[in-house]
Amino acid sequence: MSAEPHRCEDGTCITCGDVAVPLRVLSLDAERGLALCADEQGRRETVEIALVAPVRPGERLLVHAGTAIAKPGAL
Amino acid sequence: MRYVEEFRDPALGRALSAQILSLLEPGRHYKLMEVCGGHTHTIYKYGIDDLLPESVELVHGPGCPVCVIPMGRVDDGIAIAGREGVIFACFGDMMRVPGSRGTLLEAKAAGADVRVVYSPLDALRLAKANPDRDVVFFAIGFETTAPSTALTLKRARAEGVENFLCMCSHVTIVPPLRALLDSPGLELDGFIGPGHVATIVGLRPFEFVAAEYGRPFVAAGFEPLDVLQSIEMILRQLAAGRAAVENQYTRVVPYEGNPAALRALEEVFELRPEFEWRGMGTIPESALRIADEYAELDAERRYPVPGERVADPLECQCGEVLKGAIKPWECRVFGTSCTPEHAIGACMVSPEGACAAYYNFGRLARREEPV
Secondary structure: OOOOOOOOOOOOOOOOOOOOEEEEEEEEEOOOOEEEEEOOOOOEEEEEOOOOOOOOOOOEEEEEOOEEEEOOOOO | OOOOHHHOOHHHHHHHHHHHHHOOOOOOOEEEEEEEHHHHHHHHHOOHHHHOOOOEEEEEEEEOOOOOOOHHHHHHHHHHHOOOOEEEEEOHHHHHOOEOOEOHHHHHHOOOEEEEOOOHHHHHHHHHHOOOOEEEEEEEEOOOOHHHHHHHHHHHHHOOOOOEEEEEEEEOOHHHHHHHHHOOOOOOOEEEEEHHHHHHHOOHHHHHHHHOOOOOEEEEOOOHHHHHHHHHHHHHHHHOOOOOEEEOOOOOOOOOOOHHHHHHHHHHEEEOOEEEEOOOEEEEOOEEEEOHHHHHHEHHHHOOOOOOOOOOOOOOOHHHHHOOOOOHHHOOOEOOOEOOOOOOOHHHOOOOOHHHHHHHOOOOOOOOOOO
């Protein structure tokens, strides 16, 4: 699991703690509504993007439990 | 990292701390509740409470989804996990939450196929990789997490994955908040609101806190300066003698929430008439179940579960901790027979649980006693 970002590190479970992590979009699978994202350390994760679509490569997403819930700073 | 480093600036923290001091009325004691377990974690990790004057007390609320799952519900999960051919998938923290006859971790040790996943999407992937088994995802969490489950159930149907099922234990934040506000003798001056729940549901559902109960409510981010600034905003309202719902987490929280998420929740789930909360009793319309439209994905309709109500352990005072009535260290078993390694109550299991946060960050002693 070390290849994946944000997991339950730092003594905290991101899902249970209502925590969301900022990830950057690397590429898109538009047909399936998924994005390959990475954190600052380059660790990658597939992310559901239905709640924040449309999404472009390079954009930053706030991700909780594998789902992007917001684009930080987009408001 | 943008949106992270600038919210951890020590100089800004000191300035906010000074600002907070200037807003306090001499002789008045302030009790503010952080609703969300994520905030509890931020407060202890960064020592936010040490930056506050003695007269500002932070009370930990019911917003840890692991901590509020009652024992009977854990038993139901273990019953499904023990069935032939089932892979039971849950978040890591859920593994150690005690039911009446043990934990999911113990069920795994006894032979049940229980796997830790980090998202509903991971569980769906597990189902695709194991087409001859039923994969049951134990869905927990507030409105932040529920859309993720809803979207995954929609995806399972769209992609024709027939062996993916969900045991839905999602809960909603407003009913327990109202139950807390209605608790006799509970004195709270304001609320540090759950920022990521508000990202989904918006601020409107929280307006009642100010309108009906006259308490300030500030939707807050999760970096240390977010929490400090939210405290400052609540105290500013109190100093001006007003109560309003305000948004500190403006970089993420829209007033109306996330319409796509709300539509997904509406489509896939419906409110349960009532749900039992650990330590808080039964609260009407406070949890979600899978709607009839998605019945074939509902593990509770596929498999019989005991569904028994199990009383919390007598010695455990999680209920009072969750309501903010006592501090974790005031519980009779805190740090002695109840520790993160051998938890009696769920508040000690999850790192976001108030008891585990106190225990893990060395706050074993009473604050007012010199250590």
